[in-house]
Amino acid sequence: AQTVTQSQPEMSVQEAETVTLSCTYDTSENNYYLFWYKQPPSRQMILVIRQEAYKQQNATENRFSVNFQKAAKSFSLKISDSQLGDTAMYFCAFIPTQGGSEKLVFGKGTKLTVNP
């Protein structure tokens, strides 16, 4: 079974500081995608960043970057220069790219609060 674990139910950070959200996953697949989705109080699930498992280089999108450790099955999200608009639930998710189940497997989420 494929599982995604987010061990931090809630986190907080001061505006302009850096915060890291952790995510670990378990799979026997070799090829897959990992995602971080953000869901602010407005409730839209927004794709923040994605990582293809076959790529060694960590993905980066502006202030968001990941630390992908394939052997350790770890996929953490770093948010630099945190902004008030980053306050949201953050979900880590996994999906294989070939065969098997095509379902997104979500972690339980981390509620991030950015304080002024």
Place this chain on the structure above:
Amino acid sequence: DTEVTQTPKHLVMGMTNKKSLKCEQHMGHRAMYWYKQKAKKPPELMFVYSYEKLSINESVPSRFSPECPNSSLLNLHLHALQPEDSALYLCASSLHWAGSLAKNIQYFGAGTRLSVL
């Protein structure tokens, strides 16, 4: 453009009502999804349509009836719902069910907040 549009944004219905949720995308995506999300929980997959055909039904009660009239439109028909069905219903779409490496990147709509009285 990665827009998935859901209507209505909010819906209140009684247990004897019949209503429908609508989802639309114009990105050329050929897989579309319905999710149910309770507060402070991750989304739970309900249905998947691939090339306008139902490919996954996650043992959803028959009071939820999906429909995919064309490649851009996905509906969820609701009838005789229960109060525990109150939730945020999210629609998502992705490029292909098979083929492109980007096939499984799902883009979500803003959801319909459903309250069943």
